[in-house]
Amino acid sequence: MVYTLSGVRFPTVPSVYKSNGFSSNGDRRNANVSVFLKKHSLSRKILAEKSSYDSESRPSTVAASGKVLVPGTQSDSSSSSTDQFEFTETAPENSPALTDVDSSTMEHTSQIKTENDDVEPSSDLTGSVEELDFASSLQLQEGGKLEESKTLNTSEETIIDESDIIRERGIPPPGLGQKIYEIDPLLTKYRQHLDYRYSQYKKMREAIDKYEGGLEAFSRGYEKMGFTRSATGITYREWAPGAQSAALIGDFNNWDANADIMTRNEFGVWEIFLPNNVDGSPAIPHGSRVKIRMDTPSGVKDSIPAWINYSLQLPDEIPYNGIYYDPPEEERYIFQHPRPKKPKSLRIYESHIGMSSPEPKINSYVNFRDEVLPRIKKLGYNAVQIMAIQEHSYYASFGYHVTNFFAPSSRFGTPDDLKSLIDKAHELGIVVLMDIVHSHASNNTLDGLNMFDGTDSCYFHSGARGYHWMWDSRLFNYGNWEVLRYLLSNARWWLDEFKFDGFRFDGVTSMMYTHHGLSVGFTGNYEEYFGLATDVDAVVYLMLVNDLIHGLFPDAITIGEDVSGMPTFCIPVQDGGVGFDYRLHMAIADKWIELLKKRDEDWRVGDIVHTLTNRRWLEKCVS
Template structure:
């Protein structure tokens, strides 16, 4: 019988010792879904905190129009709403009344609030530390200032940058979307971007930030034209610390006002949909901003939604054992899917959500480390697992075509399998080991066997997205791969016709890195903005908050050649031969000393020469029989190569030769140093 790979973790013999963990994960999700459905009717109805808490225009029992504002603050002694109309003073008319289950409510007439009003909460702590006397406040203690948890519009005070204040978002005419959402992604090509840092260096200087409107106008068309099918946006949820790149969220229901209004972000999503691009939102549901005035930390004076210990970043981690914490985060998913019509989520730091110890100081060298800690104790946070299962189920219930992606470092099995198969329900996981591997390759050559293993290393049931580098390799002074390869020589030898060995070698190796990462990718591919043309500077949140897009548009510079290479791969290969990328890579040939590697994918054949000095005049290896027609060479001059191997017009054809007693046949190719050749089989 031929070997049949396992289809899910429960069928994987290697995971048999951990089967009980997987079954318990599945059982907990099933039981919780049954409870939610019985008590709330549906998971969507369960994720409704944003529709019941915060400010809403409603009709009371007598049919009279009014404002109803509710807050979940179980430990607060007293709460007031203050506004700019009231000079931010506490008034008895704006004091919340306590209801059941930690809910406080305020009813106001229609003219008490208007679109654009500045609003804040004042929270008085109770006399008793346990909150047993909620209506009697601590005498003499100043009230706490809080930005409302469900604020949809939060602005930074230009005069006092450390001060943030919410504004009521209630326009008379809601934004009307014009375009349909794209369908479900097939082998998604994801462009990771940051709106504030995507503006052109020619039009912006210093510490200015870009806008939603500029991104829609200038960057989205570029992403589409380059062959990407999705844009993954980081830093959208409001965050006081700009250099956190959006990973310390304060206001979960507010798109960052640094770049424009909520409607302008809706227009960005709408414009992307008009171009056929999906919009994936980078969300941080593992931890939150530690700021108390602007964020959720000690929102009512207590730990609120968070665990007792801060994580390795010094930020509070969500406590998933609290049902209201889970409902808050689920409501956040529903809000962005419905209100802004995003097409999915990239969940940040999933490993920190899966483990009580956040996976700190563990290399996860064995799969057992995902289930047992260093002292043999079970380490999984089952409540964190439950939340992720619910979040994925909710996302796909609301939008079946949505994509959810796990940024997860430990290698937890089954991330992309449904809970009934022992998984967590994601669509994709990032292949986070690949950029680490490329960093090592740049420092010192690695053997070809390890290269093939790293590019194709994933469980057969876990759908992975590959990438050479993401924002992690490019921000706050960290060096992008192109800079690691070439360094300061990029400033002097990127003009066409101006040669330098280090730059020539770096460009050639960079083209190979990107091609083999894309063409061996299991289920998708990601690029960080600017890396497609070898952006020469890192991305710093304050000093270098721009991108030099003009470099990619100048034919006299080699950056334009790298941009053309990226576009040729995505448009000329993946888009033009989508059916081939639905099949897995098939290994064909490797030679360690000569640093050669070849594989097939569907009808496509890829041959790589990673040797820096030796050309292969008559490289012969076995392939599927047929006629192979050259499609692309990484050494073409249009890709900033040297033209030692260029695809002719008409392209060269290579015919295979029979071998005795074998189905496969030999093909012979020519490969210069640091060059890859792409061919397609024609019967």
């Protein structure tokens, strides 16, 4: 995919399967922007020879240790793998790390099309910028039909609450994971690697079932972590195993570090309960600035809570501040429209909220809702993909250097403004896809996750493995229990709280290989995919998150940005695949740009056909 902004063309990566050059797996851009913002693990080892999901499974072998080990503590090695988990025969009574506190135009857009759709986009693609802005015409090839699912039968006046329905849905247990060998017999040669990968996935599912009550419950970490409100007060919890002491500070207590001291449990989770005021009002008013102050191995550090759902940069302040966002009931946006049915084939309009206005300004959720969405509908699109909107302090990163993963970007408005945008899209029959970034994180220490608890290994790998030298960012440790809780809950949060209809996962190639696709020219040789360079922990995470999404949200769509051509990428998890619905086929967009630079008589039809058809059997692509 090529991004064209103000006449500047940013290059992307080589072809999906066969690249004549080196893959950089995408690039990240830089520049300074100042804007006025709105005021207001445990070391354990799974020793079971078979999973409990197997019909002939045997009980797990008990670790020869007198110490009780359960999820939540940090591994001695930041590069812990799923096979470095150790479990006791029976979990202790309070095994989870979380226990209840008894508190009684500069718009970037792209047209992504599919075949055989009943609704054709408008044929008038020659209008002015006010009528249509897009950087490139992109096409989706389908390997099969998408099944339709029924939506809730409601009227516009009905308040949409899917929470109970979602919780009642079950996430299918792992299958045998063997169908991949029928689909692609060439994979048989790599059975040892693939079977090991699938066994690690099953062991992790088994562990989550045993210690957390299942993947559905595990993915609701936001109901325990961060700020949670009850009838009697506010509870705040934070996982920071490296911190030696912690206190909650903010406007509500005049930033007094001695006022609200937190306590630490055995798993490195700090917590505090703040009872309501005498008049019944919450101890922390809505809109208050909040941070956690920790005494760490690197010194005293003030950090934005990792699970914060709103963050602001106030005038004349460089770092962002966490904002306690809990508006009164009358100010909260209530969804009025059900999710649209999953389209038989997708026509996706991709856009960046901030750049979606023809005026030289950062656009807003409200303006996009009122001005851009109707145009998207008029042009015949049935999906809109919103480029990365997780909070990022560095605007020129286009949203790909995320600092606050649970917070929508405050540059464009409030979380409720974003909800109104998505609800309007649903009213128009448009599904909304989110560009989600779980491949890396901003290296900011003042307002991001980097060095959160004073160590470089809290959420990330320690040492060189935890840094992406080209992107200048931090890399998650996908084998860590609490990192899994954080990322799985993050995906669930955006689907559940904001009613997104799916994701485009950014930078998946970087996740799946320890070399991150850098200086590697993928040729399609299977040795490139199933070797020592494969990060099995990361692939297992991708399998888990696809399991979660498709189990709880059957109509949800997942697209993975992979430029390596990883086999099994778009095969269901139960069959042994990674589980994505589509692969982002970036080579096609590159080919169109190449053709535009050539004379018609220099076009090579065979080369064009090869680019269009160069994809895995039975694996669908988006481009």
